[in-house]
Amino acid sequence: MLSLSFLIITASTFLTQIPIIDSFTILNEERATGSLNDYIASESPIALQGVLNNIGAAGSKAPGAAPGLVVASPSKSNPDCK
Numbered sequence: 419m420l421s422l423s424f425l426i427i428t429a430s431t432f433l434t435q436i437p438i439i440d441s442f443t444i445l446n447e448e449r450a451t452g453s454l455n456d457y458i459a460s461e462s463p464i465a466l467q468g469v470l471n472n473i474g475a476a477g478s479k480a481p482g483a484a485p486g487l488v489v490a491s492p493s494k495s496n497p498d499c500k
Contacts, residue, residue: 470476472492474483479492 471479472489474480474487474489475485477483477489480487480489483489
């Protein structure tokens, strides 16, 4: 049986061979230009409508559900959840 120290040395040797990209550079390049408040203001109506769509009796994604019933996942495929 392999010793724990052998496995640790082997793993650390392997990991030193993997090129690592500077994560600060990646995060810095992908930084959003708008403010958090702007994002929340633009996404809030979309999120609210998504929740309302999953409530029975009038929600577009909850056909056949009893009034007031919140459907957690309206999908019936992938996986097949009938």
